[in-house]
Amino acid sequence: MPTWQLRLLRGRPGSSPRLETYRVELPAEAYLIDAVEKIWAEQDRSLLFRHACHHASCGACGVRVNGRERLMCITPLREFSPDGVIQVEPLRHFPWLGDLLVDVSPMMRRMAEVGFAIIRRDELTADRPLPEGIEQITRFEDCIECGLCLSACPVMAADEAYLGPATLAAIERMLAEPRGGDTARLLTLADDPHGAWRCHSAMECTAVCPSNVDPASAIGRLRRRLIVEKLRRWIGGGR
Amino acid sequence: MSYHVVVIGAGSTGAAVAHDLALRGFRVTVVERGEVASGTSGRNHCLLHSGGRYAMRDPESARECIEENMILRRIMPEALELNDGLFVALDEQDLSFKERFLAACEECGIPAREIPVKQALALEPHLNPHILAAVQVPDGVFEPFRFCLSFLATAKHNGATVLTYTEVVDFVFQGRTVVGVRVRDRRTGEERVIGGDIVVNAAGPWSGKIAAMAGVDVPVVPTAGVMISVGRRWNRMVINRLNMPGDGDIIVPQRRTAIIGTTSWRVEDPDFIPIPEDHVRLLLDRAERFIPGYTRGGIRGVFAVARPLVGRRGVAADGRELSRTFECFDHAVDGVEGFVTITGGKMTTARAMAEKAVDVVCAKLGLEIPCRTREVPLLSYRAFF
Amino acid sequence: MREVPRWKRASGWIDLRGRREGGLAFLLMRLTGIGLVIYLFLHLYVLRLLAQGPEAWDAFIAMAKSPLFLALDGLLILGILYHALNGVRVTLLGLGIGVPHQARLFWGVMALTLLMTAIAAYAIFTIAG
Incomplete structure (x- = not known):
């Protein structure tokens, strides 16, 4: 041996x-x-x-x-x-x-603030007719809240108030499948100098993620959504 | 009333006991030598039992499972994947069990129904196409770490103190009565005494060692099992073999993985369990019979852990023969007051184990406080932090 | 997160142990960014000579034609090109575009930066020299 x-x-x-x-x-x-x-x-x-x-x-x-x-x-x-x-x-x-x-509690408290749905629809069966008596299949979110992405992120090293990749990815997941959740609150949380805009695209979060979360792409989608929301408000709310 | 109870172990049993005690108004301190769920509970197969697995051989345990399964669905939705389970017949011998299995499930109150093979294969396209029958039961999957954290988070919310990385090194006696434990904070190395009106031993396969520290014997038989997680979720439902419980007869899916288990052998020391290579080969071989190409997504992790099975005092038996039900020992019968051990059982039945243990604690203190853990929903596991 | 002095936090983003292309790209982006800010002030300082009459300016130009100075110009172009090209990469990635190709994009940025710097250096030394 x-x-x-x-x-x-x-x-x-x-x-x-x-x-x-x-x-x-x-x-x-x-x-x-x-x-x-x-x-x-x-x-x-x-x-x-x-x-x-x-x-x-x-x-x-x-x-x-x-x-x-x-x-x-x-x-x-x-x-x-x-x-x-x-x-x-x-x-x-x-x-x-x-x-x-x-001590992972700072990360956990941030995740708790997002309060995202921990259970997601199962993509294998999402579009498949299920026999009578079988309810919509669900499974856990991909994110296992391990903190690897926070450790790998160079922005976390410089800005302790940064929400961090896991939290931003969680916000993005929640917005993608809100199930009646408060999306406005989540957008406000993400639209912050220490939120989605703080990411500097070092891509290390996605590189180290052991659970297919791909926070870097999620942050990108989140930003696109924030931009669209801002444009909509700017055009629609123009005096 | 302000009785103080010390709970040893923050696995599923200790966590559920702490929650039950806190809910009944006790002051509670949980001591755990490692991380929450760092023993048997964490390295669980993650199966929320419907009871189907034990319906034929161990109906008492099966009844406990289905009852608790339904309760957990209500009180901890955050830690469960509700994806049902299938019992499939791979050969004629399996098929011969079908009627008996359905009858046993009915007897135990487990909603089981046969579904046509074609439908089963439509639901589970990676399943061996040559299966002969499929029975659907309300199995589920839980997240073991979050399972324990949910109980502890709620206990903390109700006033309990949880001390992780705190190891019990000795018991403190007054005459023949346990009045506390001496613990070592593994972070600082400092030792101190935590007094308690009652000490509950919920150390799973280590409960024998803990009990020995207090000079009493607990007939717990640490029985190890191997599990293998692969890089792909082949099945959405839990796939069981329609037969008597045996080695490598169940594949539990979770997130994007599937986990084949288990094997069964007796170990002396549950602290470190070397994984027998032949068990790995056997499991992979069995998995292949359910899901051809099971390892094509790569092997992700191989792990082993000891179940805390309860033997009969003085009777030699082990492994699959032992019941999966649980026992609560009031060590007053051994001449030691103030000390209770709760062990055996399944993670699925942790809440019921806690109810029984806390009933014993109440009886010892002459209290009559009803258990409320069936109804009270648990907080998010994140509230633990 | 706590009890970390501010100067020590900087070592967090400079530390490349365990990092891959993305981390390296980030570090180079910051360093070239800091370099360009310093250059901007130097540049403004030099432009001040224009106000001091033709002699002062011509003297500077003469110095600027020395090989050492031209090499520094090459370095400046290297920094500018990297910062600009990676800036395009980061803009796309920051909007979630091309994330699976980020490492290849980084090597593309590097190749393009070096190629264009080489062309620029050739031009500088042949024209100026």
Whole structure:
């Protein structure tokens, strides 16, 4: 069984973090989350990290792997060489709580403000006649609220008031399928210097998204919609 | 009344217990050594059971499932994908179970109905075209992390305190009565005592270890299972094999993935479960029989976790033979007062488990407060943060 | 989000570890943008010489024909071209157009920038030199 070398960012707020190397034996079919969990179980019980579902559904295990935002649970070890080092650091642009753990509540509170429909129509069956007794099929939104896009976004680094890619994408989803929601409020939320206009199209959100959300395109659609609304108001409301 | 209850574990059981306690007016502190749902609850198969899976072998558990399924649809719509389930017969042997299955579902109160094969294939175009029969049941899919967060968010709203990354290291006794727990804050390393009138052990497959800390025995049998998530959602409905529960006989869809599970073997230490390679091969082989080309979208994740099955004290049995129902142990019978363990069960039945546990807590304190968790809708999981 | 000093936040957008084309394009856009603002003030400062009579201006022009100065002109053109061409790319992407092709668009911008800079440099050195 191959031995993998992991370099984990360790430490607690108040002291400067350090990188520590661990060696862990696991088959190449295992995932990074298995390696980190095994280090916690067998080598260092003080290691802090977030995880829950282990299949990219809960969004808890986002970290930076060799600098890039990934979910540990769907990062296979076979991507790496046992001779190399896998460096794991916490997400950026979140308050750091220690080791690989960050506080995601600022993002969650922003998402809660949007209050978007968490359930969406299932595209597989949206246009298919369903047998009697089967209701319209629904499924969860693509966004798992993992925060990878916030960590990857360079604008988040400079503007802490920026709504961020996940939130803007959520607003766009809500506008696309409002189900009686208050669209005017959402447009106001997005039409803000720290909202849709703050994005500088670095495209890293879409590049790191593990769940097909494509926030960059969503922000583009949101802007188009805001422009149309403004034009309509400008033409219609002209005195 | 201001009794204080300490709940150990923030998985589905602990979260539901905290919610029930808070709703009945208790002061509640939940201690969890990791993240919410970082144990068995998080790594769940995500199946909101209709009960169909247990109707033939374990009707008690099946009845609990359908009842709770209907309650959860009312109280936590945010954490559910309501997409129904199909039981499909892949061969003649499966087909021979059909009548028995329909009768068992009827017996347990599970709305099940056979749909023509052609219709099933129209609904599920990727399903093996050679299926012999299909029965539709009200299965569903939940989001395990949000499931637990919803209960905890509501509990917090009602005054509960949730301490994550806080590990129980010991129990505090007064004579033979548990009066609190000693916990370590894993972020600071500091230890402190949290006093409680009652301590509820809701640590799932770890509840045996926790109980041992208090010097009592809980016959929990950590029974692991493997699940494999792939890069494509092949099915909209949950696809079950129409047979007795076995390995690799259920594919649960969620978002854009599908998850085949499970296997079953007994483990000693649920902290880290190495994944047996032959289980992966077996699951993929079985998945192929339901949905030819199952892995064509690539394998996305492979994970294993231990179920907290309840054995009979002194009786050796494990895996598929053990009931999926739950047990609440008042350790007064073991000579330890102030300590209750709630374990076993399914995530689908978490609310019912909590009701039972809190009924026991109330009885121990001589209180009569009715349970209201059937009616009260839960807050959004985001309210937890 | 909190307890981060302002100067440290700048290192957040300069840090390219883990970033791909989009992040690189963003960083270059900012750096060329800052460069162009600095150039604008230099330019205004130089134009001030016009008010000081022909001698001052001619002396400057003579210096401006030195190879080092011409190389700086090339650099300026490189920055302007990148900023302008990527500006078109970012405008489209910002409206959600061509997002799946953003990386290719970036390399296209780079290729076009270098090609046009090369032509411009050739012109500068042959005409001025």
